[in-house]
Amino acid sequence: DRLGFPEVIYGASKPLPVLRDILQSYQEKGLNALATKVQAEKGQVLTQEFAGSHYDETSGAFLLKKIESDESESNGVAILSAGTSDLYVVNEAYYTLQFLGCHAARYNDIGIAGIHRLLGKVEELKKYKVLIVVAGFEGALPTAVGGLLPQPIIAVPASVGYGVSEGGQVALNTMLASCANGISVVNIDNGYGAAMAAYRILANAS
Amino acid sequence: DRLGFPEVIYGASKPLPVLRDILQSYQEKGLNALATKVQAEKGQVLTQEFAGSHYDETSGAFLLKKIESDESESNGVAILSAGTSDLYVVNEAYYTLQFLGCHAARYNDIGIAGIHRLLGKVEELKKYKVLIVVAGFEGALPTAVGGLLPQPIIAVPASVGYGVSEGGQVALNTMLASCANGISVVNIDNGYGAAMAAYRILANAS
Amino acid sequence: DRLGFPEVIYGASKPLPVLRDILQSYQEKGLNALATKVQAEKGQVLTQEFAGSHYDETSGAFLLKKIESDESESNGVAILSAGTSDLYVVNEAYYTLQFLGCHAARYNDIGIAGIHRLLGKVEELKKYKVLIVVAGFEGALPTAVGGLLPQPIIAVPASVGYGVSEGGQVALNTMLASCANGISVVNIDNGYGAAMAAYRILANAS
Amino acid sequence: DRLGFPEVIYGASKPLPVLRDILQSYQEKGLNALATKVQAEKGQVLTQEFAGSHYDETSGAFLLKKIESDESESNGVAILSAGTSDLYVVNEAYYTLQFLGCHAARYNDIGIAGIHRLLGKVEELKKYKVLIVVAGFEGALPTAVGGLLPQPIIAVPASVGYGVSEGGQVALNTMLASCANGISVVNIDNGYGAAMAAYRILANAS
Amino acid sequence: DRLGFPEVIYGASKPLPVLRDILQSYQEKGLNALATKVQAEKGQVLTQEFAGSHYDETSGAFLLKKIESDESESNGVAILSAGTSDLYVVNEAYYTLQFLGCHAARYNDIGIAGIHRLLGKVEELKKYKVLIVVAGFEGALPTAVGGLLPQPIIAVPASVGYGVSEGGQVALNTMLASCANGISVVNIDNGYGAAMAAYRILANAS
Amino acid sequence: DRLGFPEVIYGASKPLPVLRDILQSYQEKGLNALATKVQAEKGQVLTQEFAGSHYDETSGAFLLKKIESDESESNGVAILSAGTSDLYVVNEAYYTLQFLGCHAARYNDIGIAGIHRLLGKVEELKKYKVLIVVAGFEGALPTAVGGLLPQPIIAVPASVGYGVSEGGQVALNTMLASCANGISVVNIDNGYGAAMAAYRILANAS
Amino acid sequence: DRLGFPEVIYGASKPLPVLRDILQSYQEKGLNALATKVQAEKGQVLTQEFAGSHYDETSGAFLLKKIESDESESNGVAILSAGTSDLYVVNEAYYTLQFLGCHAARYNDIGIAGIHRLLGKVEELKKYKVLIVVAGFEGALPTAVGGLLPQPIIAVPASVGYGVSEGGQVALNTMLASCANGISVVNIDNGYGAAMAAYRILANAS
Amino acid sequence: DRLGFPEVIYGASKPLPVLRDILQSYQEKGLNALATKVQAEKGQVLTQEFAGSHYDETSGAFLLKKIESDESESNGVAILSAGTSDLYVVNEAYYTLQFLGCHAARYNDIGIAGIHRLLGKVEELKKYKVLIVVAGFEGALPTAVGGLLPQPIIAVPASVGYGVSEGGQVALNTMLASCANGISVVNIDNGYGAAMAAYRILANAS
Ligand SMILES: Nc1ncnc2c1ncn2[C@@H]1O[C@H](COP(=O)(O)O)[C@@H](O)[C@H]1O
Ligand SMILES: Nc1ncnc2c1ncn2[C@@H]1O[C@H](COP(=O)(O)O)[C@@H](O)[C@H]1O
Ligand SMILES: Nc1ncnc2c1ncn2[C@@H]1O[C@H](COP(=O)(O)O)[C@@H](O)[C@H]1O
Ligand SMILES: Nc1ncnc2c1ncn2[C@@H]1O[C@H](COP(=O)(O)O)[C@@H](O)[C@H]1O
Ligand SMILES: [Mg+2]
Ligand SMILES: [Mg+2]
Ligand SMILES: [Mg+2]
Ligand SMILES: [Mg+2]
Ligand SMILES: [Mg+2]
Ligand SMILES: [Mg+2]
Ligand SMILES: [Mg+2]
Ligand SMILES: [Mg+2]
Structure with missing residues (x-):
């Protein structure tokens, strides 16, 4: 406060x-x-x-109070996710930003297994000030985004996967070790923290 | 490029x-x-x-080419560190920013064991657009900074410590689990990545 | 026995x-x-x-036999906790002490996200002989208490949190690696052990 | 034998x-x-x-006996690597294949931080029967290759990196959890094993 | 696609x-x-x-559409498993291959505790182009198979076991560290990935 | 301060x-x-x-200034250790206490492999106000001490051992999980922290 | 067979x-x-x-066929356990031995928190040829038994405990790192394996 | 003593x-x-x-005093190892047994990569009362021995290997999870402990 x-x-x-x-x-x-x-x-x-x-x-x-959001006008934050399984994290970030008065755009299911889905969105994504990128399994989406777009990128590992990727630790470590430069990371499943980090950028760095 | x-x-x-x-x-x-x-x-x-x-x-x-920096004029990035042991990470961030044309200020040895050292700097720190915060051992400095200052904060765990904190994993996890909101984190010892993340904010989010 | x-x-x-x-x-x-x-x-x-x-x-x-406790008279042990989620550990310590004939005071929800809540209690806390401090997530509360108060401090990590902090291991390691001096630690969720450690101090060290 | x-x-x-x-x-x-x-x-x-x-x-x-290899004629196996740091693994695979009578082609330094380097080689890479792909840090190269090329892919994690990626475990887990289909993996730094797996394919599956 | x-x-x-x-x-x-x-x-x-x-x-x-399979005619892929507990992984591989138009043979319960069961099948197994080998507990079956048969072997650790082998990590590591040459490995429980790797071999390497 | x-x-x-x-x-x-x-x-x-x-x-x-200590007069703190290999931790605690004005007694090499060595000291050990107990390998000495003596016990795991006990993590976990009640623990090799915890008890709890 | x-x-x-x-x-x-x-x-x-x-x-x-056992006559194997919580492991060893024609004696609840319970049984325990020792939490009972009795000792960690000792890994590591000589260990909760190891001794080593 | x-x-x-x-x-x-x-x-x-x-x-x-050993007369203990790399562990067991008055036979380099080497020794190995089996990498030798021979088997993991098997933890876990019955295990590299366990069997169980 x-x-x-x-x-x-x-x-x-x-x-x-x-x-x-x-x-x-x-x-x-x-x-x-x-x-x-x-x-x-x-x-x-x-x-x-x-x-x-x-x-x-x-x-x-x-x-507590529902907020009417007018997403079409917004170009502050875009939330990208690798698959529909990641939606629970996407939405935590989305509603946190809405609560803070910032209406984010959501781009679901653009994981790098089908890299063309991401490539087709690159031009459109250039208009956002901050990108939040959510991925489970091996968590490679932020690396791909970081190689294609210059904005601040906040990566969120999702606890989606099984075997070695169960619990999200592999996605977390991949994001931390990413060879794409300047990606920063929040806790596994922490859509809230990603939204706050984006908000700190929007509210203070300009 | x-x-x-x-x-x-x-x-x-x-x-x-x-x-x-x-x-x-x-x-x-x-x-x-x-x-x-x-x-x-x-x-x-x-x-x-x-x-x-x-x-x-x-x-x-x-x-390759030495850069003359005029730190006094700069208010883009401040790099804070918990102790003098963290200087190797601080300097990696500092020289990366210099290479990118951004002259950062360094505030060493303001760890929370002596919280008054940090408190005495809060007003001065408000002028920077982005804060990079480096800490080893239990890595609690970013949490303290996050509770006192509203800017974007990029936390860097340092591999300084022994016993359970050897290698920097505890500092990393503390930063990821921090109850201070909106802190984002890069790999252990990754001063370079923190500098790039700060540069993405300075260059694109305004 | x-x-x-x-x-x-x-x-x-x-x-x-x-x-x-x-x-x-x-x-x-x-x-x-x-x-x-x-x-x-x-x-x-x-x-x-x-x-x-x-x-x-x-x-x-x-x-087995309920004990009537008169907490207002007691100044042996205070049990501090970071959030209401930690109450299950606080109470295990509380009832163990009660069983041992020692009526403890409880201070809930004074975590460092709102550091003023702790600062406002520092004077009052000086009267207790031993402090038990419970925290989950990144477990930073004992570090803050240790920097503000001189008594023996027994830290208890709580298995409260998600992602990297799930299960309490991060809180445990933070407490062990704490830069605040002289904090000792018991097992995750071990309110019983913290109470026994406090009791050993009260009963023997004076 | x-x-x-x-x-x-x-x-x-x-x-x-x-x-x-x-x-x-x-x-x-x-x-x-x-x-x-x-x-x-x-x-x-x-x-x-x-x-x-x-x-x-x-x-x-x-x-024991040097083998003269005529790489230009070969199209059995290509060994791809993310960076020059991975060369020690690449060469272990290369000399093992040479020992087995199979002359492999080497494509170094085509990591996904500069995805154009890989994209520019896709047509040429189609001619090989098996692809061995080596990467350290977050180990994302096999995922990218797997999304672009249909051959059998044997991924080899390299123990190149620091912080969370030190020792190669993150690269290993990323490759195991890869969303690109049909990638199989050998032990960290095991260029020899990758070569043997390629040899099993070349010698038996045709 | x-x-x-x-x-x-x-x-x-x-x-x-x-x-x-x-x-x-x-x-x-x-x-x-x-x-x-x-x-x-x-x-x-x-x-x-x-x-x-x-x-x-x-x-x-x-x-979505059931496929009638005529297993007797097939000699592309054999799926071997150590015990009946591994059947859930075997079947994921089996149905994925069926979906891809490849009818696999299944050999269940030939684990190395009763090595004669495997030895009795060696001649018959020579006819398959690719072997998928599934095992839980200490995951030693692929090592045994790799010492007896020359084909490409894709090993799949199963999350079957208790104590140190709970979750499949021991089986995974055993397969990765196997002294039998040229075994490659997919994620724990990833029958789908093993089938895709086999399919890449059948479809492209010949 | x-x-x-x-x-x-x-x-x-x-x-x-x-x-x-x-x-x-x-x-x-x-x-x-x-x-x-x-x-x-x-x-x-x-x-x-x-x-x-x-x-x-x-x-x-x-x-900085050598302190002449008169150990024979002291009965504040006894430092017990399992073996002569633990002496490096014992001495860190000893000199920290000396620096704080408290002259500790040292009892080396009373590990539980020869339980009679500990049993023979129990009466003598009763006179100390606080016990610091150091052990490496499986770290069982504090459990034994805790079952025999009623004082506050601060356990210090030592990074002495090999195989599973290399680095001190097993000793740490044994001490945290000890069934002897009321033992509290500091970081691996942290003789300094144990001394400070003892000092907090001596200086404040009486 | x-x-x-x-x-x-x-x-x-x-x-x-x-x-x-x-x-x-x-x-x-x-x-x-x-x-x-x-x-x-x-x-x-x-x-x-x-x-x-x-x-x-x-x-x-x-x-499949119930076996009438006449425990009083037996002095082949004694199964010791630290607490009543360990009974599920004790009984797995007991019934496996019974199936093998060997009637074992059970000594429950003689954990080292009350070392007198164990000490009081030492003479009686000398008559058995092999000792199986089960313990959860920090798993220190086999160390104590090993220091008091000369027979072959097979230690079994039980998955009893919470916090750091949840799942039995601490008990396992304590037993492996035990300073008491010549203790050998089986998997967590593996009463069956301990019984088989005892049976191998009884049946072959005499 | x-x-x-x-x-x-x-x-x-x-x-x-x-x-x-x-x-x-x-x-x-x-x-x-x-x-x-x-x-x-x-x-x-x-x-x-x-x-x-x-x-x-x-x-x-x-x-301290060299012991002349007459190995040919001995049939108490055989020490088997997978490869010449394991000799450092073999010899620790060998000299410990020698010190205890027991002259052991050594069978090196009979690892399961060349299973015929082990099979050729099975008859000869039947004469020993206890088998100590040392292996690094994936540690599969004790499983093979356990399936072929009925004696008490003490398995010793060696810290030989790289990647996932570095440090010996995989060999340890494989031995603990082994599907061969009745194998018991000592700490990584603990030839001494294996010798003591064998000695307990020889000295007491007959
Ligand atoms: N069992 C599985 N294990 C690993 N990857 C899978 C599995 N099933 C499907 N996939 C992959 O997951 C992706 C589909 O994810 P989704 O869009 O969330 O359905 C595709 O790339 C598939 O190749
Ligand atoms: N200290 C560092 N930490 C992480 N990545 C780095 C570091 N220094 C350079 N890089 C990245 O590593 C890649 C260069 O790798 P290389 O081609 O091996 O020099 C580039 O993508 C850089 O962005
Ligand atoms: N290589 C070894 N591994 C494990 N324990 C050992 C080893 N060598 C000696 N010991 C044990 O360590 C104790 C001796 O420790 P110390 O007094 O430090 O020499 C005795 O209990 C021995 O049984
Ligand atoms: N919550 C607890 N955490 C750790 N130890 C406990 C706890 N409750 C009781 N104990 C200890 O467990 C032992 C009793 O175990 P049991 O005989 O199984 O009831 C005693 O030594 C107690 O001191
Ligand atoms: Mg995903
Ligand atoms: Mg620091
Ligand atoms: Mg909390
Ligand atoms: Mg690389
Ligand atoms: Mg199995
Ligand atoms: Mg010791
Ligand atoms: Mg127990
Ligand atoms: Mg070996």
Whole structure:
């Protein structure tokens, strides 16, 4: 708050009554609030208890006050992902940015197994100020994006995969060791952190 | 190059004759070049062979053409570090930024064991557009900086420490799991990558 | 027992009939008993079978004879935690100390993301003889406490977090590698062990 | 031998006298022999002791009888590598294939940081029956090759890199988790094994 | 597709409606489709919704159009496995090959604990062009096969075992470190990848 | 300093000139100083440059002003170790305590392979207020001590051992998982941290 | 079989019909059979289907023909365990030995937290030819036994514990690194393997 | 000693003067002594200082009094190894057994890459009471031996190999997870421990 960032609630390990109390205290102050990684059972109850709220089941993001977003006007942030399995991370970043007043564009399923899908989007992607890139399995998408586009790139490993890639650690390490220059990385599945890093760039570096 | 980034040579695993050849080809084209993580024995030979070059033994950065920097005028990037042991990473970031035409300020030894050292610098640090924060051991400095300053923060874990923190993996994981929002992270000891990430922000996001 | 410590029962991997038998043998000898990490299904049955017992569902601590505690009088041990998610560990320490005749004070949710919450408590915290500090994610709270207060500090990593911090290993390593001096650490989620370490200090070192 | 494969000697952990004895017994039978990963000090002595032998210092491969190779005629195997740092693995594969009577082509330094270097070679690479692809750091080259070319691909992780990629484990895992289909992988730095796998394909699958 | 490989759908992390949509779009184009690692609940629904489809519950492979296979005529690929516990991986490879028009033979339960079972099959196995070898626990079967047969061998570690071998990492590492020459390896449980690697050999290397 | 703890210098990763400067600044202020983990080459030079200093080569501890200790009078802290190989850790704790004005007793080589050596000391050990217990290999000594003595116990894993116990991680984990109650643990080889933890107990808990 | 060992069936990953078929084929040949790690649901069905069989739910051991054991006469093998939580491993070893015609004695709950329990049994334990020792958490019991008794000792780590000791890896490593001499170790939870190792000693070494 | 085992000195981390003192105290008592893993520089000095001593440079074993062994008469223990690289472990076991009065037979270089070498020895190997089996890389030799011979088998992983098998952990895990029954395992490179385990069997189990 002191730095201009609204506080965000980590929903995963808080029981329903605790979440309800925190949200109510925000509501009473007339503030909006964002809780992340809220599990489905808790999210569904909260949606019914708080009128005007919005719960995204894919990511577990819960917004106390739904925000109408007009994505077509936005060119601040694009969120790219390798496959539809990564959508839960994409959406956490998307709703965090929306909560911060920034409407992001989403480009799903442009993983490098079919590199033409990415190549066909390069020109269009040049208009965004910051790129968030999500990938699971071997996590190679940020490397490819970094070789094709000059913007700041925040890479997010997704815990999608099996065998050696189960849990997202391989995707994380690939992104950290990437030979494409200047890619920075956040924790596995941390769409929220990627959104905040993008927001720090948009809000302060210009 | 295609994206406006000059190519940087990874010096650590290249034998001296290979490095010499690559540098000569740059020299012949009238270009400057940067080689990173060049070991002392190789760096000392190259410095003598290439007139006008500069070799920083602390970081292993080798610049084909020395660049005169006027740090006092700069307010693009500040590089903060927890202790004097982290200087080898700080300098890799510093010389990479210099090579890219960006003169960074260095704030060494402001680790959180003596938090007053950091607190005393907060006002001054507000003027920089991007903060690079280097720390070894448990790597807690970026968290502290992230709670005090609103700029984009690129955290670099240093392989400084012993026992569980040997090799830098604990510092890396602390930075990735940091409860301070919006911190993004590069590979252990990757001063070069942090500099490139800062450069992407300075060059494109404004 | 031989050292003046009552034996504590590890409840997690004991089936209900085994736990019941052990508790009955204590009851028959007129002794109180503590079982830790008793799962909810088992705890609820035991509460009904043993009159006068107390089961704390948050931590899984089961006390054969409930103890009335008068926390306001106590200044032996304070248990600090970073967030409400850590309460399950806090309570295991709390009930273990209660069982040992020591009434601890609890300070929840004073994690360093909002460092002012901790700073506002520093004076008050000076009165305790021993501090137990619980934190998940990157586990930085004990470092901050260690830089502000001179007492013995027993740090407990909590298995709260996701991605690299899942399972509590990052919090553990951060605490072990902490640059704040003289912090000692117990196993992940081991509120019981932290309480015993505090008790050893209170009972013997004076 | 029984399967038509000549036995290959693992040189790294054998002292010089042991290696000498083994090589002499081959020489006496009039056979050629290959020793891999022979360290420089041992290789130099052996080269002088065995007339007509060949020692490749980059890879440590030692051939009892030098083989004249006519690379221009060959289109069995191409060995691709991401950077010049990977040459030590490339050459181990190259000399193993030479020993087996198969002259391989080498394409060095076509890593995906400069994807145009690879794209420019795709047509030419179509003529080879098997592709061996070597890469260190994040090891993404085989994924890119696998998306562009239909041949059998044997990926070899190189222990080139630092931080999380030190030792080659990240490159290995990236190759195993690759979203490009049908890539198979051998041990880190195992150029010999990749060559044998290629040889099994060339010799048997046609 | 561009390389002659039909695209295969990763079913594990896609919700039912997403899978249904993708399959319908294939059906509308008159194409067959393969989805791998489809969980039982999803697979059973899809089987009923798509007439003429086939779902193999053991492996989770779902074929949009069932393929009648005539195994007796085939001598392209044999899939060997150490025990009946490995069947889920065997079948993923089997159905992927069937989808690609290649009918594989399956040899289950010939693990090296009873080495005579393998020895009794050696002559018969010589007729196949490629061998896929699946094993869990310590994963030693590919080593034994590699010492007895000269064909290309693609080893697949299975996540079967407990203690140190839980999750398949030991089987993977054993296969990578195997002293039998020329064995190449795919990800843990990746029957699909092994089939694709075999297909690359059959389709291109001859 | 603010908490009454003198700052201690981490000597391992500081070059000689840096160490010299820091020590001189202390000397000029008339203060004593302690540097830990100073390598032999650096320690020997510093001993000659600073008159009245003391360097312990076993542990690498460097004291700016040598302190005369009268161990026979002390009963604050006993430092126990499993074998003579652990002496480098024992001495780091010993000189840190000496620097803090506390003269510790040392009991070397009482590891549990010969449990009678420990049993014979139990009565004598009862007089100390705090026990520091150092062990390498499987690190079982603190468990044995914890079952026999009631004082606060600070366990220090030593990086002594080979195979699975190389680096000290097994000793660390054994100490953390110990079934002896109330043992707390510091980082591998961290004699300094154990001394500070003991000092916090002696100085504050009474 | 060839070596005089009856084959034992690994039950954990075999579905019920597969287990039933295998057991029936043994029954038809008039042989007894042992299946290990059979889950409760499967074990209960099999017990009802095979008259005269015996299923031990604690360990999951299933014996096709129940064996009457006369433990009082036996002095071949003693199975010691640290706590009642380890009983599932103890019983797997016990029933495997019974199947092999060897009646073992069981000594539960003699862990080193209460070393007197073990000390009180030392004389009695001297009569056994082989000792199997099971322990979870930090796994220190075999070290203590090895220092007190001269027989062959087979240590079995149990996957009992939490935090760093979850899964049994710490107990395993402690046993491998034990300073007590001549302890050999089997896989985590591998009561079956320990029994076979004991049987090899009893049957062959005399 | 109390159990009839002479104490053995761990030489690796003891400086020369400490080793000399310990050995002298044994010499003065007229006892023989064994020190293991003594590095070459120390071993050579000790050999010259102690007349009649024996130092085996391959393994680092130092015997205070050389023992004349008559291997031909012995059939207690055979030590098998996969390759000549494993000799350093073989010899540690050999000299430990010699020190204990047991003359072992050594069978080197019978690894399973050339399974006929092992098969040709099976009859001869039947005469030994205990088999010690050493292997590096993927460590498969004990599995093969266990399937062919009925004696007690003590497996020793050697830290021989590269890539995933560097350090011996893969060989260790393969041996622990082995599907051959009744193999027990000691620490990586622990020839001493294997010898002691064999000695326990020979001395007590008959
Ligand atoms: N210190 C460094 N860390 C990571 N990547 C680097 C470093 N220095 C250079 N690079 C990258 O490595 C590649 C050059 O590799 P090479 O062709 O082997 O010199 C370029 O893509 C650089 O961006
Ligand atoms: N939560 C816990 N964490 C670690 N040790 C515990 C815990 N609860 C009880 N213990 C210890 O476990 C032992 C009791 O084990 P058991 O006999 O299995 O109940 C005693 O030594 C206790 O000190
Ligand atoms: N079982 C599997 N293991 C690894 N990759 C797979 C598997 N099944 C499909 N794929 C690959 O995953 C990609 C499809 O991912 P998606 O677009 O998420 O369905 C394609 O590149 C396939 O080659
Ligand atoms: N190579 C070795 N590996 C493991 N333990 C050893 C070894 N050599 C000696 N020991 C054991 O180490 C202890 C001696 O340690 P120390 O007093 O440090 O010499 C004794 O318990 C020996 O049984
Ligand atoms: Mg993906
Ligand atoms: Mg630091
Ligand atoms: Mg927390
Ligand atoms: Mg590379
Ligand atoms: Mg298997
Ligand atoms: Mg020790
Ligand atoms: Mg236990
Ligand atoms: Mg070997």
